[in-house]
Amino acid sequence: MGRIDYYRDPAAPRANSVVPSVVAVVRNAEGELLLIHRTDNDRWALPGGGHDIGERIAGTVVREVEEETGILVEVEGLIGLYTDPEHVMAYDDGEVRQQFSICFSARPVGGRLRTSSESKEVRWVAPEDLDALDIHPSMRLRIAHGLSVERTEPFLG
Numbered sequence: 405m406g407r408i409d410y411y412r413d414p415a416a417p418r419a420n421s422v423v424p425s426v427v428a429v430v431r432n433a434e435g436e437l438l439l440i441h442r443t444d445n446d447r448w449a450l451p452g453g454g455h456d457i458g459e460r461i462a463g464t465v466v467r468e469v470e471e472e473t474g475i476l477v478e479v480e481g482l483i484g485l486y487t488d489p490e491h492v493m494a495y496d497d498g499e500v501r502q503q504f505s506i507c508f509s510a511r512p513v514g515g516r517l518r519t520s521s522e523s524k525e526v527r528w529v530a531p532e533d534l535d536a537l538d539i540h541p542s543m544r545l546r547i548a549h550g551l552s553v554e555r556t557e558p559f560l561g
Contacts, residue, residue: 407444409540412490419492419502426465427452427543428510429550430477436530437547438512439537440472440523445493448529448537450546451475452505453522465508473526474518477510483550484559491542507546507559 410416427450430438439448453468455461462479469477484507491503517526529537531551539547549559 406496408494409445410492411541416492417494417500420500422502422504424455424504425453426506427546428465428469428508429483430510430512432512432528436528438473438475439529441525443522443524448539449543465510472520472523474515475512476514478513480509480511482558483507483509509550
């Protein structure tokens, strides 16, 4: 399913749904960040996805990261809540979703890199190489917060 991200665009369609979702800032021992090249919007992003009924939110993080990347993780902490009503995603089926993303930090504990139906490429990326990738501004914000050593409180926005 295709997706168009609208970010602070006055011509964006009105949201008709909100779905809690998660993303994870996963760093390996070398400090590299786990990223996926998404199939729905052709951009690089942190791995993550929708929260399912019956799951604990940390379980959603573990499941989504493994589904999209093949990497098993352990959740370490909360980076922030991202609920900007000026960021909506329009899907081919008519759904227009307002952003509602909970960003966690996690560490890899096993698995091997692989792609999925949602990720056409998966790789570990050094922080200094991020500027070479097409990453949505809202995802860049989460990454910056996740890499920040000064931040002590979760982002709420």
